[in-house]
Amino acid sequence: MKFQRHIATLFTSLAFALPLVANANAVLDDYKTQAKTENPAFKDFSAAAGQRLYSTQGPNQLSCSSCHTDSPKNAGKHAKTNKAIDPMAPSVNPQRFTDATKVEKWFKRNCNDALGRACTTQEKGDFLTYLLSVK
Amino acid sequence: MQRHPLWTLAAVFTLTLSSLSAQAKYNGEDRGRPVMPAQSNAKWQAECSGCHLAFPPGLLPAPSWQKLMGGLDKHFGTDASLSPADTKEITDFLVRNASNRWTASTAPLKITDSEWFKTKHRAGEINPAVWKRESVKSQSNCMACHRGADKGEFDEDTVRIPK
Numbered sequence: 001m002k003f004q005r006h007i008a009t010l011f012t013s014l015a016f017a018l019p020l021v022a023n024a025n026a027v028l029d030d031y032k033t034q035a036k037t038e039n040p041a042f043k044d045f046s047a048a049a050g051q052r053l054y055s056t057q058g059p060n061q062l063s064c065s066s067c068h069t070d071s072p073k074n075a076g077k078h079a080k081t082n083k084a085i086d087p088m089a090p091s092v093n094p095q096r097f098t099d100a101t102k103v104e105k106w107f108k109r110n111c112n113d114a115l116g117r118a119c120t121t122q123e124k125g126d127f128l129t130y131l132l133s134v135k
Numbered sequence: 136m137q138r139h140p141l142w143t144l145a146a147v148f149t150l151t152l153s154s155l156s157a158q159a160k161y162n163g164e165d166r167g168r169p170v171m172p173a174q175s176n177a178k179w180q181a182e183c184s185g186c187h188l189a190f191p192p193g194l195l196p197a198p199s200w201q202k203l204m205g206g207l208d209k210h211f212g213t214d215a216s217l218s219p220a221d222t223k224e225i226t227d228f229l230v231r232n233a234s235n236r237w238t239a240s241t242a243p244l245k246i247t248d249s250e251w252f253k254t255k256h257r258a259g260e261i262n263p264a265v266w267k268r269e270s271v272k273s274q275s276n277c278m279a280c281h282r283g284a285d286k287g288e289f290d291e292d293t294v295r296i297p298k
Contacts, residue, residue, distance in 0.1 A: 080213070081187040082272050105217070112214040 025090075025132055027100050031125040038121055045122070050130025053123055058115040066114070072131050089134040097128060163239030164250035167193030167232075171287025176228040178221055184285075186215065188278050190246060191287045192232035198242035200229035247274040261296075270297040 028045070035042045054072070057063045067085060068076040073092050076085035087093045097103055111119035119127070159165075170193030183189035192200065204226040208216040217225070243249055247256075256274070266274055277284035280296050 078186055080211075080273075082276060083187055101218075109214040109216060112208075 025097055025128065027097050027103050028125060028128045028132065030100060031121055031128065035121045035125055042122070045125035045129040047126070047130040047133040049123075050126035050128070053127055054130060056115065058113075058117075060113065060116060062114045064110070064114060072134055089131055091135050097131070103128075159238055160236075161250035161254055163237065164241060164243075165234065165236040165238075166195075166249070166251050167234035167236050169287060170194055170234075170289065172232040176225070179225045179228045182217060182221060182225060186213075187275065188285055190277070191284075192229045193234050193287070194246045194252075195234060195249065196237035196239075196242055197230045197233035199244060200226060200233055202242055203244055204229065245275075265296055268297065 032045070035045075054064045054068075055070075062079070064072075067079050068074070068088055072088040075087055077083070078085060086096075088096055090096045107119055107124055111117065111123075170191040172192065179192075180189050195203075203210075204222055207222065208214050239250075246252055252274075265271060271279040277289075280294050281289050282295065283289075283293060
């Protein structure tokens with residue numbers, strides 16, 4: 001009986017822990033640390049804010065979705081060169097957001113292109129949180 | 136005294152030849168040979184092909200590559216900036232393998248602005264409507280017709296213009 005209860009507890013905790021593990025991301029953790037340093041009042045990142053950012057159009061009439069389509073689960077296409085772009089959501093493309101240098105390189109370029117300015121740490125974290133939440 | 140007609144022919148031939156060589160081929164704006172070096176560079180390949188074909192270094196002269204790589208943050212309307220270390224490695228590779236037949240002092244940023252490109256893709260040769268096709272989209276999309284462009288293969292015989 002006791003053994004069975006242990007097994008049950010194990011499975012219950014696994015059920016809770018697994019989604020957390022699936023969403024764990026070292027790059028996001030770094031942004032969280034950075035956000036806390038920059039802003040002592042920092043609470044957390046928001047997937048909803050990230051989703052809004054994804055479709056926000058900047059001064060050049062460009063948004064993330066211009067090249068990455070309406071859903072980050074889709075393969076995209078470079079608006080100018082036609083080059084195919086692999087999906088951005090880690091649920092369909094696990095290689096995404098595993099290399100901090102690469103992530104920073106693309107945030108710098110694409111925030112400039114789409115929004116006409118650099119993104120804040122809060123925005124980068126929101127964006128990543130959204131993409132990690134897309135199943 | 137009457138000269139043999141063959142002499143006249145020879146004189147005309149020599150004159151034509153000398154006037155041709157005085158005017159350098161493509162006004163001195165010629166692509167190199169080879170356009171693609173035997174030894175490639177992994178950074179150049181990975182970074183340039185992140186957005187488009189990694190254009191073979193021999194398609195432009197060294198000063199063009201230096202100018203282009205010095206302005207990656209404003210790269211044809213797009214921010215394509217790289218880390219200083221990557222920028223240097225790729226610039227060195229491009230400059231080392233730039234066109235070895237470019238004699239003009241010009242340094243265009245666009246391959247399509249060079250005289251060799253314009254001559255090779257004249258309207259009489261290629262219907263201008265072709266460039267507007269969705270499968271081609273722009274003159275910078277070499278791969279649409281030159282399927283081996285990524286290997287530096289631009290042979291006229293292998294050109295296939297898509298619908």
